[in-house]
Amino acid sequence: MSEGDLSDLPAGVFDPEGPSVTMSAQVRAELAAIDTTGGPLLSRFVAQYATFWSGWDCRYSFMPRLDEGARRGNLFGFLGWSNRYLFNLDTGTSGMGPLMSEIAEVVGEEEAVLGLEELVLTTDVGSIESQRRQNEGRQALAELLMSLRELSVSDAEARRLAEQLAAAYTVVGAHEQDQLVAEVGYYVALAQGLEAAGNTRLAEYLDCIEHPDTQAMRGRGGFDARGGGTCIP
DSSP states (O other): OTTSOOTTSOTTSBOTTSSSOOBOHHHHHHHHTSOOSSOOHHHHHHHHHHHHHTSOOSTTTOOOTHHHHHHHHHHTTHHHHHHHHOBOTTTOSBSOHHHHHHHHHHHHHHHHHHTOHHHHHHHHHHHHHHHHHHHHHHHHHHHHHHHHTOTTOOHHHHHHHHHHHHHHHHHHHHHHHHHHHHHHHHHHHHHHHHHHHTOOHHHHHHHHHHSHHHHTTTTTTGGGGGTOOOOOO
16 A cells, blocks of 8 residues: 555545545445444444544655654653563563553453543543544645645645645644543543552552563563463452
């Protein structure tokens, strides 16, 4: 796809008439139909995951979408930690593997113990909606950027498009801010809840990940080489 060969993509996934790889109307409709209003956790996960990864291709837009995720990771302090410690605990090889699923399990248990289910639901739904609005805004940005590439655009038209471009960036930024605010609210509530409850399970789990014995498994077979195991308390 990065080289422009879309022959392997199934029909109906993207709009072949568009100047960049954008979702087709059919895919947009199917994505919009996914329940985001508080259905089962699996439905919310699918909606969130599919929404994030359904943004249009960055090749013509000069807006690398993953930079936003990396910025959030830096803001919340997780990216640096994960870069140091992220490897497959079972096999010891580089890769996310069970570590991310274990973290999700431990944090999920903490959320339940601390009574944060309603906050998690609100954050999930708000995040999905904000991400969808961002995707719509990015689509408008892509179309404006493509218009500015036309050499026949007059100076006056270019100025008009540039003003629209600035406004479109503001719209996308506002939706990203909404998402950041929701995420910050979640993390603050989780941190405060953990502190108030004196709950140490997450701290115990992270201590296990960072322990020299666990780190020594990197590249040496992981827990598999030791007959199985986990860092979950």
